[in-house]
Amino acid sequence: MIVRTVAEITDTESDIKQPNWRSKRIVLAKDKVGFSVHETTLYAGTVNDFWYANHIEAVFVVEGEGELTDKATGETYELKPGSLYLLDEHDKHQVRPKTDMRTVCVFNPPITGREVHDENGVYPLVIED
Secondary structure, eight states: OOOOOOHHHTTTTTEOSSSSSSEEEEEEEOSSOOOEEEEEOOTOOOOOEEEEOOEEEEEEEEEEHHHEEEEOOOOOOEEETTTTEEEETOOEEEEEEESSSSEEEEEEEEOSSSSOOOOOOOOOOOOOO
């Protein structure tokens, strides 16, 4: 059994800080459970373009409000607490938080924690030993 708290992860190597967002990686590939779990906060007023070409991601909004745009169709969705979006087709998307948005994200395959978004917003596929 694995038990962790977000407080334990805060300000460690599993707490990734970027100008537009902060991601606390709670479960990673090294845990060998087939997925990773992150608490990610996207900052109000930012524009975030993502494309997980190598991963499926589910995002559950816990706090805050914003908009999600499917970049292939232009369709826009309102996000608020209780919203979930699933990028089941490696969808290119844009997230625009109106307020700070705290989310819980699940990735498959799991993130190792070493990935960095490239110029297209993509995480490379990194396999944990």
